[in-house]
Amino acid sequence: xxxxxxxxxxxxxxxxxxxxxxxxxxxxxxxxxxxxxxxxxxxxxxxxxxxxxxxxxxxxxxxxxxxxxxxxxxxxxxxxxxxxxxxxxxxxxxxxxxxxxxxxxxxxxxxxxxxxxxxxxxxxxxxxxxxxxxxxxxxxxxxxxxxxxxxxxxxxxxxxxxxxxxxxxxxxxxxxxxxxxxxxxxxxxxxxxxxxxxxxxxxxxxxxxxxxxxxxxxxxxxxxxxxxxxxxxxxxxxxxxxxxxxxxxx
Amino acid sequence: xxxxxxxxxxxxxxxxxxxxxxxxxxxxxxxxxxxxxxxxxxxxxxxxxxxxxxxxxxxxxxxxxxxxxxxxxxxxxxxxxxxxxxxxxxxxxxxxxxxxxxxxxxxxxxxxxxxxxxxxxxxxxxxxxxxxxxxxxxxxxxxxxxxxxxxxxxxxxxxxxxxxxxxxxxxxxxxxxxxxxxxxxxxxxxxxxxxxxxxxxxxxxxxxxxxxxxxxxxxxxxxxxxxxxxxxxxxxxxxxxxxxxxxxxxxxxxxxxxxxxxxxxxxxxxxxxxxxxxxxxxxxxxxxxxxxxxxxxxxxxxxxxxxxxxxxxxxxxxxxxxxxxxxxxxxxxxxxxxxxxxxxxxxxxxxxxxxxxxxxxxxxxxxxxxxxxxxxxxxxxxxxxxxxxxxxxxxxxxxxxxxxxxxxxxxxxxxxxxxxxxxxxxxxxxxxxxxxxxxxxxxxxxxxxxxxxxxxxxxxxxxxxxxxxxxxxxxxxxxxxxxxxxxxxxxxxx
Numbered sequence: 151x152x153x154x155x156x157x158x159x160x161x162x163x164x165x166x167x168x169x170x171x172x173x174x175x176x177x178x179x180x181x182x183x184x185x186x187x188x189x190x191x192x193x194x195x196x197x198x199x200x201x202x203x204x205x206x207x208x209x210x211x212x213x214x215x216x217x218x219x220x221x222x223x224x225x226x227x228x229x230x231x232x233x234x235x236x237x238x239x240x241x242x243x244x245x246x247x248x249x250x251x252x253x254x255x256x257x258x259x260x261x262x263x264x265x266x267x268x269x270x271x272x273x274x275x276x277x278x279x280x281x282x283x284x285x286x287x288x289x290x291x292x293x294x295x296x297x298x299x300x301x302x303x304x305x306x307x308x309x310x311x312x313x314x315x316x317x318x319x320x321x322x323x324x325x326x327x328x329x330x331x332x333x334x335x336x337x338x339x340x341x342x343x344x345x346x347x348x349x350x351x352x353x354x355x356x357x358x359x360x361x362x363x364x365x366x367x368x369x370x371x372x373x374x375x376x377x378x379x380x381x382x383x384x385x386x387x388x389x390x391x392x393x394x395x396x397x398x399x400x
Numbered sequence: 401x402x403x404x405x406x407x408x409x410x411x412x413x414x415x416x417x418x419x420x421x422x423x424x425x426x427x428x429x430x431x432x433x434x435x436x437x438x439x440x441x442x443x444x445x446x447x448x449x450x451x452x453x454x455x456x457x458x459x460x461x462x463x464x465x466x467x468x469x470x471x472x473x474x475x476x477x478x479x480x481x482x483x484x485x486x487x488x489x490x491x492x493x494x495x496x497x498x499x500x501x502x503x504x505x506x507x508x509x510x511x512x513x514x515x516x517x518x519x520x521x522x523x524x525x526x527x528x529x530x531x532x533x534x535x536x537x538x539x540x541x542x543x544x545x546x547x548x549x550x551x552x553x554x555x556x557x558x559x560x561x562x563x564x565x566x567x568x569x570x571x572x573x574x575x576x577x578x579x580x581x582x583x584x585x586x587x588x589x590x591x592x593x594x595x596x597x598x599x600x601x602x603x604x605x606x607x608x609x610x611x612x613x614x615x616x617x618x619x620x621x622x623x624x625x626x627x628x629x630x631x632x633x634x635x636x637x638x639x640x641x642x643x644x645x646x647x648x649x650x651x652x653x654x655x656x657x658x659x660x661x662x663x664x665x666x667x668x669x670x671x672x673x674x675x676x677x678x679x680x681x682x683x684x685x686x687x688x689x690x691x692x693x694x695x696x697x698x699x700x701x702x703x704x705x706x707x708x709x710x711x712x713x714x715x716x717x718x719x720x721x722x723x724x725x726x727x728x729x730x731x732x733x734x735x736x737x738x739x740x741x742x743x744x745x746x747x748x749x750x751x752x753x754x755x756x757x758x759x760x761x762x763x764x765x766x767x768x769x770x771x772x773x774x775x776x777x778x779x780x781x782x783x784x785x786x787x788x789x790x791x792x793x794x795x796x797x798x799x800x801x802x803x804x805x806x807x808x809x810x811x812x813x814x815x816x817x818x819x820x821x822x823x824x825x826x827x828x829x830x831x832x833x834x835x836x837x838x839x840x841x842x843x844x845x846x847x848x849x850x851x852x853x854x855x856x857x858x859x860x861x862x863x864x865x866x867x868x869x870x871x872x873x874x875x876x877x878x879x880x881x882x883x884x885x886x887x888x889x890x891x892x893x894x
Contacts, residue, residue, distance in 0.1 A: 153719050154656055154719060157656070157660065157712075157715055157716055157719060158656060158660075160712065160715075161659075161660055161663060161712065164659075164663045174673075175670065175673050175674055177673055177674055177675075177676070177677040178673060178677055178678075179677045179678070179683070197588060199588060199589035199592040200589070200592075216592055216682075217677075217678075217682075217683075218592055218682065218683045219677065219683055219691075220588075223691075232677075280550045281546055281553070282550075282551065282552045282553055282575075283553070283574075284574075284575050284576075284577050284890065285552060285575075285599070285890070286596045286597070286598060286599030286600075286890050287551075287552055287598065287599045287600040287888065287889075287890060288596070288599030288600070288602070288680055288682075289599070290550050290551060290552060290599075291599070291600060291643070291680075292679075293550045294549075294550050295666070298659075298662040298663065298666070299659050299662060299663050300662075300663060300666050310549075310550055312548035312549070313548070324575070325577060327574065327575060327576055327577055328516075328576075329515075329516050329573055329574045329575070329576055329893075330545065330553060330574050330575075333545050333546055333553065333574070337546055353596075358596075359589065359592050359593055359596050360577045360578075360582065360593075360596070362582065363577050363578040363581075363582055364578055364581075365517065365576050365577050365578035366577070383596075383682065384599065384680070386679075
């Protein structure tokens with residue numbers, strides 16, 4: 151027993167005190183910075199594996215981006231450059247497009263607007279049900295990490311439940327396979343209202359690298375509105391936690 | 401051996417050199433090989449003209465470090481006598497073949513489709529009933545596809561007598577994304593798809609894919625790139641084994657273990673982040689080499705990070721595996737006996753925990769493992785304890801390898817010219833990922849375009865091991881047994 155206490159003490163303090171101020175290692179590929187326009191020698195759009203780059207005006211769709219960095223390597227004039235800024239969740243699909251206008255802080259501020267009805271009902275307690283529908287276990291592991299002693303999301307009253315009956319929000323990962331189409335709809339129906347939907351990772355948001363597959367059925371997203379988009383491949387736990395805190399106005 | 405073309409891991413063979421037989425010759429030849437200890441690592445069809453399928457068999461001879469290839473021509477929609485009757489390890493391969501091509505292995509004991517593929521030719525899985533049993537004590541428990549935690553979907557159907565599991569049927573397929581056709585059609589996005597086949601084994605799958613392309617082209621990545629790949633692969637192994645110990649500790653309510661292992665996994669994956677900008681090793685491995693170099697400062701940061709993590713992991717593991725309350729939960733729970741493990745073709749750490757000495761890093765070494773040899777570690781008891789303790793042992797081994805490789809990085813480039821595959825060749829590429837052997841087999845057409853890419857994650861073999869492990873165990877031990885195998889749903893479903 152005394153050994154366990156010693157081990158516990160040597161662990162020290164593991165949690166990140168302020169998740170909003172936390173900075174991820176500089177090598178991390180987070181929010182891209184767009185500089186200028188696509189000139190004659192711009193080829194980065196042709197190397198993008200998911201077609202996330204548009205030329206006029208030069209923009210990058212965070213919902214399609216898999217954050218591989220191939221475009222940055224193909225840029226001769228620094229047109230696209232990934233930063234380690236991780237707070238890049240947004241509340242509507244049109245905000246997923248990153249353009250040359252504005253700073254990272256402005257992107258974050260515009261990205262998620264707190265909705266008063268969500269804040270009133272879920273502001274102090276938000277229980278989530280997670281469904282993986284073709285997720286590769288990358289997003290799933292990062293969501294699990296959000297609950298570990300480092301990120302400790304439950305301290306904010308935000309947690310995952312084992313049953314849809316107890317859930318306020320549905321968190322979806324994966325590109326939505328045909329074989330999960332029925333189960334995801336049933337899970338959503340099993341949740342009592344009011345309820346929100348959160349799409350996590352480029353697969354869930356756009357189909358990602360699997361967008362061209364015949365084995366997908368993304369009808370669910372035509373039938374239901376998504377309240378929060380969490381970009382990444384997979385998203386960093388801090389991207390997810392900060393996104394939800396912003397929705398809740400915290 | 402007359403019936404096979406002998407080759408090695410990552411050594412391409414001209415398609416015309418792979419012998420082709422009728423089923424009457426092919427079947428006994430393949431089965432006699434399996435009776436002398438060869439393992440099936442590939443058994444799949446390729447379209448061969450109108451209504452004909454060429455069936456390939458790839459067998460691993462682990463003692464001789466060789467891979468045996470043979471083939472047989474079949475009529476579409478035809479039938480042959482099931483291999484599974486004589487060599488159980490074919491059971492899942494034959495189900496897959498049946499589903500994809502509609503070819504019936506007659507006499508197969510449980511010919512249920514594997515993953516309801518969009519492009520499949522067999523009947524829908526819904527029409528195929530679950531195994532059921534009757535009796536006054538019997539009851540059925542149905543779990544999934546959506547589970548209580550944050551994990552991938554799959555369905556488990558238990559037949560229980562009281563609290564005891566008599567039989568477990570695992571029905572997967574929910575994660576099917578059509579990976580193989582996407583990979584076959586892919587251009588530059590191929591490596592990105594390979595990284596997402598199984599997102600907890602990014603480096604393993606990406607390395608197998610990259611090696612396959614290099615080998616089919618008769619090219620190789622620079623030595624320095626191979627060592628950087630191996631460092632990333634060992635980081636992945638150490639991180640996932642630590643995550644597995646954390647989850648198992650959680651399942652037996654040993655919460656301090658769960659917390660400590662979880663926190664130290666973070667340090668290991670942050671070393672991957674430092675290396676390539678992704679906690680899962682994404683964006684690092686590409687056909688031809690790697691995209692990120694390791695300079696002296698990075699090497700030091702990686703070493704410091706993993707060594708600090710390992711100090712904490714070791715003291716926690718020594719404490720945990722010395723606690724009677726822990727051992728009583730792990731020992732003799734979820735046993736897979738060696739003879740059963742051999743029979744069903746178990747692979748990876750689950751096989752090594754049941755006394756089967758296989759590890760592709762030693763048996764079929766390629767890349768960095770030629771210069772940094774690995775001695776495989778084996779335990780005998782085949783229970784949850786063996787699978788957990790072996791993972792702890794392998795964490796230590798990976799940390800030593802990472803240190804050694806960081807200290808002895810060969811000089812040179814990290815990226816060779818992009819490989820361009822030759823025409824009409826076949827090659828198998830095997831990488832020992834943290835779960836076990838990942839096999840990519842590629843076949844090119846006359847223009848060097850990909851005609852077939854067959855992917856096999858170790859989970860494909862090992863799910864049936866879990867089904868055997870839970871027999872005669874209390875159903876409440878299922879989560880523990882499940883986590884002790886730590887299998888991939890999407891790696892199986894593709």
